[in-house]
Amino acid sequence: MTDLPHLTETTTLRRLVEYAGASGDFYDMHYDLDFAHALGHPDLAVHGLLKAAYLGRLVTGWLAGRGRLTVLEVSYRGMDFRDRPHTCRGRVVSTDGERAELELWGEDDQGRRTTLGRAEIIYEEQ
Numbered sequence: 659m660t661d662l663p664h665l666t667e668t669t670t671l672r673r674l675v676e677y678a679g680a681s682g683d684f685y686d687m688h689y690d691l692d693f694a695h696a697l698g699h700p701d702l703a704v705h706g707l708l709k710a711a712y713l714g715r716l717v718t719g720w721l722a723g724r725g726r727l728t729v730l731e732v733s734y735r736g737m738d739f740r741d742r743p744h745t746c747r748g749r750v751v752s753t754d755g756e757r758a759e760l761e762l763w764g765e766d767d768q769g770r771r772t773t774l775g776r777a778e779i780i781y782e783e784q
Contacts, residue, residue: 659750659751660750661748662747662749662760663720664746664747665712665719666743666745668741669704669742670740671689671740671741674688674705674708677705678705687699687702687703688704700739701739701740702740703738703739703740704737704744706734706773709744709764709773710775713732713748713762713764713773713775713777714727715746716746716747716748717730717760717777717779720748724782725782726780727779728778729776729777730776730777732762732775733773735773735774736766736770736771736773743767744767744772746763746773748760749761756780756781757778757780757781759777760776762774
């Protein structure tokens with residue numbers, strides 16, 4: 659199995675606001691600290707789909723033009739919070755000719771896997 663180089667993103671308040679504007683996801687726990695605290699969260703929560711985008715970035719950055727991402731599936735298993743590192747990791751689990759399947763995951767600042775995923779890629783001739 660081939661491990662992908664990890665990617666660490668620390669989501670700031672600015673990134674949360676930018677993502678909310680781009681996606682239209684203005685749920686209060688992503689920008690209202692009092693609301694997040696009332697729900698029992700220690701800080702503002704990172705959008706789930708933003709964590710999925712980080713996993714997509716991990717794969718496309720690793721491919722670096724050598725192929726394309728054809729499938730990305732993500733499952734959320736825990737919350738991540740602003741200003742804390744979220745580390746994306748992955749590995750190639752199988753190959754078949756020019757196709758490969760990858761196992762992906764994102765870890766919170768305590769090393770817990772909060773986001774699980776898989777991807778399929780196609781290698782392209784250079």
